[in-house]
Amino acid sequence: xxxxxxxxxxxxxxxxxxxxxxxxxxxxxxxxxxxxxxxxxxxxxxxxxxxxxxxxxxxxxxxxxxxxxxxxxxxxxxxxxxxxxxxxxxxxxxxxxxxxxxxxxxxxxxxxxxxxxxxxxxxxxxxxxxxxxxxxxxxxxxxxxxxxxxxxxxxxxxxxxxxxxxxxxxxxxxxxxxxxxxxxxxxxxxxxxxxxxxxxxxxxxxxxxxxxxxxxxxxxxxxxxxxxxxxxxxxxxxxxxxxxxxxxxxxxxxxxxxxxxxxxxxxxxxxxxxxxxxxxxxxxxxxxxxxxxxxxxxxxxxxxxxxxxxxxxxxxxxxxxxxxxxxxxxxxxxxxxxxxxxxxxxxxxxxxxxxxxxxxxxxxxxxxxxxxxxxxxxxxxxxxxxxxxxxxxxxxxxxxxxxxxxxxxxxxxxxxxxxxxxxxxxxxxxxxxxxxxxxxxxxxxxxxxxxxxxxxxxxxxxxxxxxxxxxxxxxxxxxxxxxxxxxxxxxxxxxxxxxxxxxxxxxxxxxxxxxxxxxxxxxxxxxxxxxxxxxxxxxxxxxxxxxxxxxxxxxxxxxxxxxxxxxxxxxxxxxxxxxxxxxxxxxxxxxxxxxxxxxxxxxxxxxxxxxxxxxxxxxxxxxxxxxxxxxx
Ligand SMILES: *[C@@H]1O[C@H](CO)[C@@H](O)[C@H](O)[C@H]1NC(C)=O
Ligand SMILES: *[C@@H]1O[C@H](CO)[C@@H](O)[C@H](O)[C@H]1NC(C)=O
Ligand SMILES: *[C@@H]1O[C@H](CO)[C@@H](O)[C@H](O)[C@H]1NC(C)=O
Ligand SMILES: *[C@@H]1O[C@H](CO)[C@@H](O)[C@H](O)[C@H]1NC(C)=O
Ligand SMILES: *[C@@H]1O[C@H](CO)[C@@H](O)[C@H](O)[C@H]1NC(C)=O
Ligand SMILES: *[C@@H]1O[C@H](CO)[C@@H](O)[C@H](O)[C@H]1NC(C)=O
Ligand SMILES: *[C@@H]1O[C@H](CO)[C@@H](O)[C@H](O)[C@H]1NC(C)=O
Ligand SMILES: *[C@@H]1O[C@H](CO)[C@@H](O)[C@H](O)[C@H]1NC(C)=O
Ligand SMILES: *[C@@H]1O[C@H](CO)[C@@H](O)[C@H](O)[C@H]1NC(C)=O
Ligand SMILES: *[C@@H]1O[C@H](CO)[C@@H](O)[C@H](O)[C@H]1NC(C)=O
Ligand SMILES: *[C@@H]1O[C@H](CO)[C@@H](O)[C@H](O)[C@H]1NC(C)=O
Ligand SMILES: *[C@@H]1O[C@H](CO)[C@@H](O)[C@H](O)[C@H]1NC(C)=O
Numbered sequence: 001x002x003x004x005x006x007x008x009x010x011x012x013x014x015x016x017x018x019x020x021x022x023x024x025x026x027x028x029x030x031x032x033x034x035x036x037x038x039x040x041x042x043x044x045x046x047x048x049x050x051x052x053x054x055x056x057x058x059x060x061x062x063x064x065x066x067x068x069x070x071x072x073x074x075x076x077x078x079x080x081x082x083x084x085x086x087x088x089x090x091x092x093x094x095x096x097x098x099x100x101x102x103x104x105x106x107x108x109x110x111x112x113x114x115x116x117x118x119x120x121x122x123x124x125x126x127x128x129x130x131x132x133x134x135x136x137x138x139x140x141x142x143x144x145x146x147x148x149x150x151x152x153x154x155x156x157x158x159x160x161x162x163x164x165x166x167x168x169x170x171x172x173x174x175x176x177x178x179x180x181x182x183x184x185x186x187x188x189x190x191x192x193x194x195x196x197x198x199x200x201x202x203x204x205x206x207x208x209x210x211x212x213x214x215x216x217x218x219x220x221x222x223x224x225x226x227x228x229x230x231x232x233x234x235x236x237x238x239x240x241x242x243x244x245x246x247x248x249x250x251x252x253x254x255x256x257x258x259x260x261x262x263x264x265x266x267x268x269x270x271x272x273x274x275x276x277x278x279x280x281x282x283x284x285x286x287x288x289x290x291x292x293x294x295x296x297x298x299x300x301x302x303x304x305x306x307x308x309x310x311x312x313x314x315x316x317x318x319x320x321x322x323x324x325x326x327x328x329x330x331x332x333x334x335x336x337x338x339x340x341x342x343x344x345x346x347x348x349x350x351x352x353x354x355x356x357x358x359x360x361x362x363x364x365x366x367x368x369x370x371x372x373x374x375x376x377x378x379x380x381x382x383x384x385x386x387x388x389x390x391x392x393x394x395x396x397x398x399x400x401x402x403x404x405x406x407x408x409x410x411x412x413x414x415x416x417x418x419x420x421x422x423x424x425x426x427x428x429x430x431x432x433x434x435x436x437x438x439x440x441x442x443x444x445x446x447x448x449x450x451x452x453x454x455x456x457x458x459x460x461x462x463x464x465x466x467x468x469x470x471x472x473x474x475x476x477x478x479x480x481x482x483x484x485x486x487x488x489x490x491x492x493x494x495x496x497x498x499x500x501x502x503x504x505x506x507x508x509x510x511x512x513x514x515x516x517x518x519x520x521x522x523x524x525x526x527x528x529x530x531x532x533x534x535x536x537x538x539x540x541x542x543x544x545x546x547x548x549x550x551x552x553x554x555x556x557x558x559x560x561x562x563x564x565x566x567x568x569x570x571x572x573x574x575x576x577x578x579x580x581x582x583x584x585x586x587x588x589x590x591x592x593x594x595x596x597x598x599x600x601x602x603x604x605x606x607x608x609x610x611x612x613x614x615x616x617x618x619x620x621x622x623x624x625x626x627x628x629x630x631x632x
Pocket of ligand 2: 030031032046047048
């Protein structure tokens with residue numbers, strides 16, 4: 001009993017002492033609740049303590065706690081440090097501010113560490129910090145079910161699998177569809193996650209997403225995200241985004257015509273394309289409805305629902321059908337489209353050419369064609385001529401020689417751009433020669449060379465003959481003939497005059513030129529402006545004409561004077577110069593040539609000035625161009 005009493009009192013003392021020591025401790029230790037550190041890095045665990053003034057600590061102990069057991073791993077007594085634990089030897093240290101450091105932390109270091117401060121009579125104080133170890137997991141890898149997923153699948157199909165390796169503590173995985181998270185539910189989505197602890201102590205998390213899909217999910221994008229904590233913060237890493245191959249049946253079928261323009265024309269390349277909205281696309285069957293009393297269908301060979309008509313013909317018009325049978329839904333689908341090929345054919349002009357008419361006849365042409373729509377007719381003379389009329393018929397009354405030519409009929413199909421044709425017919429109006437003439441009186445000087453021009457229009461082409469011989473130059477322009485006769489003026493010619501005659505099968509026509517000796521006095525050949533003496537050296541064409549005449553007159557005067565002086569003196573020179581600038585010693589024979597043109601007043605565009613016809617070279621300048629306009 002006594003022994004037991006003594007033992008009991010001893011225990012009581014001990015408890016009392018411990019209680020007094022703890023209860024009366026003046027040492028306060030302040031520590032962080034947790035410290036976080038990444039695997040392999042150095043953990044820093046601060047330990048602050050306060051001791052009443054002017055005292056110092058006696059020792060500091062560091063323990064770790066494992067299953068309620070304390071293991072001392074470091075202590076300091078009188079500035080001497082000791083590392084009694086094998087596991088931590090060489091990895092631990094204490095800094096001047098009593099911060100405890102553990103380098104190269106391992107997963108086993110995820111423990112509670114105790115800092116105990118002893119200060120002799122003042123007692124012992126302690127506090128503790130939990131060390132958390134973190135390890136960033138590897139980025140998640142996603143693997144989509146690439147076999148394709150039918151929308152009609154009965155059990156929930158597997159969409160994709162996501163894996164994130166070697167994290168600590170265990171991360172978790174979240175699934176996303178088009179950016180929105182997916183949660184497990186009873187009917188549509190099922191997520192199966194597994195966590196594996198690797199031999200290293202790190203965790204690998206794996207998650208499989210099962211979900212029902214719809215046809216809209218062909219465009220959905222899925223991804224997974226791994227979440228973990230690092231140094232007190234929530235972190236995430238996402239996988240790449242993947243899309244699915246979704247199988248669904250064809251619901252809608254379309255048959256579309258592709259052509260260069262909305263209105264199909266003969267000769268266009270036309271493509272008929274049948275498309276169903278199923279995946280995979282169904283087998284298409286293209287048919288054409290054969291019109292008739294008993295409409296029947298003709299199979300067309302088309303590849304993948306595409307039929308190309310390279311040069312479409314009007315016979316290709318009609319109704320086309322596309323059919324498909326969907327194996328999933330066991331349904332027949334059909335769609336159709338009408339192709340209308342515009343055409344223009346059978347263009348003809350009646351009467352057929354060439355058409356021979358007499359002057360004054362009526363020209364009546366009819367143009368006709370067949371087309372898929374109403375036609376527009378346009379008549380032109382020559383293809384690029386101006387518009388003569390519209391409508392099927394063209395009527396020209398009282399045709400003349402000028403009416404001859406090609407008449408073209410242009411046909412276009414209304415409302416179909418680019419579908420037009422044209423045809424032309426040649427019309428010849430027969431006419432007896434007509435000499436266009438106005439001036440017949442030609443002022444001349446004896447012995448000079450004069451060129452006479454005779455213009456005749458007729459069909460068939462006329463022949464022009466002259467009443468006298470001379471140098472003849474001809475020019476033919478369609479049904480118009482021009483003939484130039486160059487002769488020397490002789491007294492006989494002055495008397496007889498010259499006649500040109502134009503002849504064809506239908507008759508003939510003549511024109512008489514009367515040659516008249518020019519008087520020496522200046523008569524105004526052109527208007528009234530040249531009647532005035534030329535004082536200034538005018539460079540206009542009229543003034544030059546006057547100069548020419550003046551020079552000729554001078555020459556004549558000199559000739560007469562010369563003859564008189566020859567008998568009186570042996571040599572003599574008499575100046576003659578109206579303007580004071582012309583020299584009479586010029587070689588003058590060449591100046592004696594005059595061109596007279598007889599023009600048609602019907603052809604104003606050809607009206608011009610008479611000009612020197614011969615090709616002789618003259619001194620450049622005043623004598624190079626000579627004109628006499630005989631029109632009034
Ligand atoms: C441990 O330290 C914290 C922070 O300073 C403090 O709030 C707490 O009271 C301390 N615990 C003990 C038992 O001293
Ligand atoms: C320890 O003391 C320092 C300085 O007074 C202070 O900055 C720090 O926050 C303290 N640490 C703890 C865990 O109380
Ligand atoms: C505590 O440590 C002692 C030796 O240090 C050991 O014998 C005992 O089994 C440990 N207790 C537990 C619960 O680990
Ligand atoms: C794991 O996911 C849950 C929600 O399901 C979340 O509350 C938790 O914070 C996540 N864990 C981590 C470590 O991110
Ligand atoms: C995913 O979608 C993109 C564009 O939306 C496409 O280019 C790609 O081929 C698709 N991938 C799969 C596997 O369907
Ligand atoms: C099929 O076509 C109908 C009518 O054009 C339309 O309402 C429907 O949304 C289409 N279905 C699909 C799957 O495109
Ligand atoms: C297509 O043609 C068929 C006969 O070939 C006709 O019955 C149907 O009305 C046409 N459809 C359209 C849209 O023109
Ligand atoms: C036909 O034309 C000619 C010449 O242009 C004219 O003289 C004649 O009067 C015209 N006749 C009729 C019927 O118009
Ligand atoms: C009329 O057309 C023919 C052939 O198209 C052509 O040879 C001829 O020169 C044309 N005639 C006229 C006057 O343009
Ligand atoms: C000019 O035409 C006439 C008939 O029209 C012919 O006799 C003559 O030989 C032609 N002269 C020349 C140079 O062509
Ligand atoms: C006839 O004379 C005129 C005026 O000089 C000239 O323009 C034309 O070229 C000549 N014609 C021929 C065929 O020589
Ligand atoms: C020339 O004649 C026109 C009309 O023909 C007249 O107006 C003008 O005054 C005349 N000039 C002279 C200089 O006589």
